[in-house]
Amino acid sequence: MDLLNNTNTIIILDDLGLSIPPNGTVTVSNDYVYSFLNTTIKKISLLEVSVVVDGKKLTSPDGLRYLASHTLEKIDMHGRKLVQTSTRPFETESYWTSTGDDTSIVNDVGNGNSLFFDHVSGDESKSIKYFDFNTLENETYIKEGYITWKNAIIGDRITFEIVSSKIDYTSSTNTYYQLYDNLIIPTSGNGSIELISDITQINPVNGTFVETGIDQFGNKQMAFWNADYNSTTHLFENIQAAPSGDGNYNLFNTETVLSTFLNNINLLGSGTQRLASDDSTYLPFGARLRITAESTDINHDWQVVGCIFLYRSNNKKTLY
Numbered sequence: 001m002d003l004l005n006n007t008n009t010i011i012i013l014d015d016l017g018l019s020i021p022p023n024g025t026v027t028v029s030n031d032y033v034y035s036f037l038n039t040t041i042k043k044i045s046l047l048e049v050s051v052v053v054d055g056k057k058l059t060s061p062d063g064l065r066y067l068a069s070h071t072l073e074k075i076d077m078h079g080r081k082l083v084q085t086s087t088r089p090f091e092t093e094s095y096w097t098s099t100g101d102d103t104s105i106v107n108d109v110g111n112g113n114s115l116f117f118d119h120v121s122g123d124e125s126k127s128i129k130y131f132d133f134n135t136l137e138n139e140t141y142i143k144e145g146y147i148t149w150k151n152a153i154i155g156d157r158i159t160f161e162i163v164s165s166k167i168d169y170t171s172s173t174n175t176y177y178q179l180y181d182n183l184i185i186p187t188s189g190n191g192s193i194e195l196i197s198d199i200t201q202i203n204p205v206n207g208t209f210v211e212t213g214i215d216q217f218g219n220k221q222m223a224f225w226n227a228d229y230n231s232t233t234h235l236f237e238n239i240q241a242a243p244s245g246d247g248n249y250n251l252f253n254t255e256t257v258l259s260t261f262l263n264n265i266n267l268l269g270s271g272t273q274r275l276a277s278d279d280s281t282y283l284p285f286g287a288r289l290r291i292t293a294e295s296t297d298i299n300h301d302w303q304v305v306g307c308i309f310l311y312r313s314n315n316k317k318t319l320y
Contacts, residue, residue, distance in 0.1 A: 107137060
């Protein structure tokens with residue numbers, strides 16, 4: 001963004017350590033660490049300085065809002081630092097749900113699979129359900145949840161995992177794709193597989209890229225692909241190899257567990273359990289919530305239902 005001096009005299013912004021020449025501009029990075037913006041905010045409020053974004057001069061209120069929303073140390077429109085003690089990321093909202101999203105519609109919220117299992121005596125010993133969330137245009141974090149069960153006996157249990165989307169492939173020669181453990185990595189024309197899945201599409205059910213995670217210290221996992229998301233066509237384009245592992249996405253040749261929240265938690269009788277957590281976990285694009293209900297003795301009826309607490313940038317259910 002740029003800061004424009006609307007006056008005929010030099011303006012000193014001592015809070016930023018900058019000066020703006022008469023009727024001139026200075027460019028300020030959006031990731032500049034703003035701490036105390038009393039002078040800058042006062043100058044914008046008095047219309048002496050304007051915020052300019054992509055060549056467009058913003059009004060004073062819009063400029064203050066833009067400034068407040070593009071600081072690493074979050075501030076409000078009056079320059080007061082915003083401090084919160086919860087794990088909710090800024091610009092997200094709380095969202096309780098017992099359903100995933102319909103991932104065939106990129107902006108859908110809340111019209112996916114329901115979180116329940118109804119085991120009837122004689123059913124298979126293991127039942128698996130997937131709960132997918134649209135995260136490419138809706139930043140999402142998992143916080144905690146609840147499960148309620150009925151008529152469980154010893155040996156009934158449940159597992160919650162985050163797993164990768166899986167790419168289908170076939171054997172071939174002289175391709176640009178190669179298997180490496182559970183990944184599909186780029187090669188320079190001597191690969192042994194060809195992709196069946198269309199990796200330009202963004203539905204994790206059909207196989208797509210999986211975004212790599214970044215830990216709290218900013219360290220990123222190795223990833224071997226880059227791609228640009230087109231928000232108009234809702235497709236990936238400009239797909240490029242990152243052979244040194246410094247990309248943003250991976251392709252998995254098998255469904256791979258990325259994280260486990262509940263591992264074979266035993267259920268007995270009837271009850272409710274809060275799945276409490278002090279943390280929130282970022283849900284990367286291409287990751288799927290896989291829930292498995294298992295029974296050692298299949299000859300009985302039992303049920304389990306649940307709900308999940310998320311933080312999302314958009315928590316408004318899509319109505320059709």
